[in-house]
Amino acid sequence: MPEKKTFRITHNRKWCKDCGICVAVCPKKVYEIDRSDRHAIVNPQNCIGCRMCVEHCPDFALTVEEAKNE
Template sequence: MSKKKLRELAINRDWCKGCGICVSFCPKKVLELDSKDKAVAVRPEDCICCKLCELRCPDLAIEVLIEQDKEDE
């Protein structure tokens, strides 16, 4: 099984209430809260696609989209 690669870290800023749960759970510190207290991916290249942010977000505001391998199609 190959390593998962991030295609996009989609954050719905309208749904994000700035609770910071995603920031706290991210093992690679990819996410931070911006000046408007909304989640933003400041280091997407460090994302390991663990989906903890997506799974823990109480507002369903984050979606981790993973690139599909040719083998998986």
């Protein structure tokens, strides 16, 4: 059985404006806007690497890379 791919999400706090577009476009509920109206990565393990968040981030604040097995 092939191993499930995992992905590493990087979030540039300095460029992010907490707009929530990543929350809206992510099919796997990886992100949330938290109670203090801040961007939060809450379910990184759910990421399937579709990069919808990357393509729709207006602030170039997200990258998603396939994690290499160590």
